[in-house]
Amino acid sequence: MDLKSGYPYWIVRNGLPQHFAPLESDARCDVAVIGAGITGALVARELVEAGFDTLVLDTRDAAWGSTAASTAMIQYEIDTELAELARIVGIDTAARVYRACEEAIDELGTIAANVRVAFDRASSLYIASRRWHAGRVRREGALRRAHGFDVDTLEAGDIAARYDIEAPAALLTATAGQVDPYRLAIALLSDIAGRGVRVHDRSKVVHRIERSRDIELHTQRGARVRCRHVVVAAGYESQGWLPERVAANRSSYALVTEPLRSMPSWLRHTLVWETARPYLYLRTTRDGRVLAGGEDDRLDIPARRDARVQKKAARILARVGAMLPGLELEPGFAWAGTFAETTDGLPFFGAHPRLDRRLLFAMAYGGNGIVYSVIGARLLRMQLERRRHPLAHIFGFDRMR
Numbered sequence: 188m189d190l191k192s193g194y195p196y197w198i199v200r201n202g203l204p205q206h207f208a209p210l211e212s213d214a215r216c217d218v219a220v221i222g223a224g225i226t227g228a229l230v231a232r233e234l235v236e237a238g239f240d241t242l243v244l245d246t247r248d249a250a251w252g253s254t255a256a257s258t259a260m261i262q263y264e265i266d267t268e269l270a271e272l273a274r275i276v277g278i279d280t281a282a283r284v285y286r287a288c289e290e291a292i293d294e295l296g297t298i299a300a301n302v303r304v305a306f307d308r309a310s311s312l313y314i315a316s317r318r319w320h321a322g323r324v325r326r327e328g329a330l331r332r333a334h335g336f337d338v339d340t341l342e343a344g345d346i347a348a349r350y351d352i353e354a355p356a357a358l359l360t361a362t363a364g365q366v367d368p369y370r371l372a373i374a375l376l377s378d379i380a381g382r383g384v385r386v387h388d389r390s391k392v393v394h395r396i397e398r399s400r401d402i403e404l405h406t407q408r409g410a411r412v413r414c415r416h417v418v419v420a421a422g423y424e425s426q427g428w429l430p431e432r433v434a435a436n437r438s439s440y441a442l443v444t445e446p447l448r449s450m451p452s453w454l455r456h457t458l459v460w461e462t463a464r465p466y467l468y469l470r471t472t473r474d475g476r477v478l479a480g481g482e483d484d485r486l487d488i489p490a491r492r493d494a495r496v497q498k499k500a501a502r503i504l505a506r507v508g509a510m511l512p513g514l515e516l517e518p519g520f521a522w523a524g525t526f527a528e529t530t531d532g533l534p535f536f537g538a539h540p541r542l543d544r545r546l547l548f549a550m551a552y553g554g555n556g557i558v559y560s561v562i563g564a565r566l567l568r569m570q571l572e573r574r575r576h577p578l579a580h581i582f583g584f585d586r587m588r
């Protein structure tokens with residue numbers, strides 16, 4: 188399966204900044220992390236901090252999976268609104284999830300700063316796409332404020348005056364961010380490689396043998412890795428390791444414009460998205476482009492998805508133009524990538540009840556995958572240290588029973 192179509196902007200911009208040699212000989216470690224995307228990089232970083240002897244393997248070039256395709260809007264507001272999540276898991280748990288995501292934004296900022304990758308603070312503007320969504324948006328704002336989240340409800344007049352956007356209502360929160368996810372993943376991997384972690388890309392794990400003393404992984408090139416634990420951070424391909432399907436794969440389409448001659452200053456530091464599903468989402472880049480995505484569909488066949496990229500990109504551009512009519516938008520690059528949706532919008536981190544308990548999964552699903560990876564990395568570290576993370580149960584596979 189190919190995880191993306193076309194060349195995402197981050198790859199065009201950064202190229203292949205770091206070469207990690209394939210694994211050619213047998214190795215031993217405490218924890219083998221399968222997947223060198225943003226999730227594997229964040230997990231491996233946590234494990235190194237905790238003193239685990241860690242080794243990372245990826246079948247592609249590092250961070251060349253969904254991470255490279257990501258628009259990397261960093262938000263605590265997940266795709267499932269707080270009110271909706273409360274209906275599924277109860278308001279206390281839902282608020283705890285939102286709070287953990289909020290805290291993860293600060294943490295990601297610190298992690299990025301430590302490897303000298305720019306992390307730009309931003310606001311997030313969540314727009315009611317239809318007149319009849321306005322009431323829901325106002326109730327969502329009130330619920331969030333009641334649980335201590337710093338969010339303002341804006342009415343049509345405010346939205347028009349501040350943003351020149353026509354919408355019946357919106358939520359504005361000041362806690363969000365934007366980052367280059369590909370650069371961040373590579374920087375994290377380079378950093379831990381400098382601290383003794385063995386990172387090998389173009390090293391596909393094709394087989395595993397579970398023994399009482401250890402787990403042995405085999406790569407396609409014939410190397411064997413013996414370890415005490417495995418973390419499967421293989422993105423949307425992680426499903427293949429499970430005895431059941433836990434999420435539905437989707438494709439999301441994205442484009443970046445050429446640098447704009449001018450843009451309103453608020454747009455430089457505001458992430459915009461909306462209540463319609465699938466939603467349009469947009470942000471800007473440091474070199475003055477609009478980076479937008481949406482038009483998600485159920486397509487999971489790369490060749491058919493490839494064929495749709497240009498048409499989908501044209502639609503996204505038209506929708507951005509309709510939302511922000513003052514901008515002169517010239518298309519730059521367009522691409523598509525795989526993501527997955529769970530029924531509650533939450534990720535899966537931890538062991539699967541029907542598999543070996545030493546096999547831990549890091550499946551950071553949904554439109555907030557990066558924030559989830561920050562939380563999940565800590566959660567897995569704590570599990571390996573035999574400590575319990577407060578979200579272990581709600582992010583675990585047991586919640587499906």
Ligand SMILES: Cc1cc2nc3c(=O)[nH]c(=O)nc-3n(C[C@H](O)[C@H](O)[C@H](O)COP(=O)(O)OP(=O)(O)OC[C@H]3O[C@@H](n4cnc5c(N)ncnc54)[C@H](O)[C@@H]3O)c2cc1C
Pocket residue numbers: 190221222223224225226227244245246247248249250251252253254255256257258259260261262390391392393420421422423424425439440441480523524525526549550551552553554555556557558
């Ligand atoms: C278009 C798009 C827009 C998005 N926008 C946002 C956003 O705005 N904000 C946000 O937070 N999230 C967003 N996401 C989601 C986010 O990008 C993902 O959650 C995140 O990139 C997942 O990272 P990962 O490391 O888990 O997966 P990946 O980046 O796919 O990494 C998994 C790695 O595992 C490797 N692998 C797989 N199988 C094997 C094997 N057998 N052996 C060795 N290696 C293997 C793959 O090669 C791959 O490199 C978006 C996703 C897409 C596609």
